[in-house]
Amino acid sequence: MGRLRKHGLEEHEEPINNGLLFRHQDQEVESVTVDLSQLNEETKCPICFGKIKKARVSIVCGHRYCGDCIDHCMRLEIPGRRPEVRECPVCRAHMPSRRSAKEDPNFDFLLRALYGDVTEYEQQEEVVMQEELKQHQGALAQEMEHMRTTKAHQIAAAQAYRVTKKRRT
Numbered sequence: 731m732g733r734l735r736k737h738g739l740e741e742h743e744e745p746i747n748n749g750l751l752f753r754h755q756d757q758e759v760e761s762v763t764v765d766l767s768q769l770n771e772e773t774k775c776p777i778c779f780g781k782i783k784k785a786r787v788s789i790v791c792g793h794r795y796c797g798d799c800i801d802h803c804m805r806l807e808i809p810g811r812r813p814e815v816r817e818c819p820v821c822r823a824h825m826p827s828r829r830s831a832k833e834d835p836n837f838d839f840l841l842r843a844l845y846g847d848v849t850e851y852e853q854q855e856e857v858v859m860q861e862e863l864k865q866h867q868g869a870l871a872q873e874m875e876h877m878r879t880t881k882a883h884q885i886a887a888a889q890a891y892r893v894t895k896k897r898r899t
């Protein structure tokens with residue numbers, strides 16, 4: 731956290747939505763390019779597939795999850811498994827105790843710097859996705875229509891060709 735603070739990250743609370751270039755307004759700080767798809771992967775909780783909230787990181791294997799998600803997993807009673815046996819839901823590494831997944835405020839901080847309020851960000855993301863889906867469906871419908879008319883053209887052309895061929899013979 732110390733390093734981030736030094737860079738004055740906490741002053742930029744605006745979510746960065748263009749995603750491709752993560753640049754501080756602070757001129758003294760170098761710009762950092764972030765691969766959005768990789769970033770999405772790394773900020774995604776492997777349990778709920780949402781953005782990681784109240785992050786906890788496994789000290790055994792380094793996997794990260796939402797605090798609530800991993801708590802829930804650890805409380806789960808799995809048939810045939812003794813309740814004191816806990817494991818990472820991702821890689822099944824043995825986690826000796828609940829404290830094996832420790833809080834990770836640095837990660838929360840980073841996510842907040844990147845996305846602003848994570849819950850709000852996810853809602854926005856949902857809206858954007860719906861919008862994209864609609865556009866996609868629209869484009870698909872156009873494409874289908876195009877294919878239909880092209881096909882109709884081809885059939886008509888083929889028929890015309892056959893007709894002229896017949897006449898010639």
Ligand SMILES: [Zn+2]
Binds near residue numbers: 775776781795796799
């Ligand atoms: Zn989660």
Ligand SMILES: [Zn+2]
Binds near residue numbers: 791
């Ligand atoms: Zn793991």
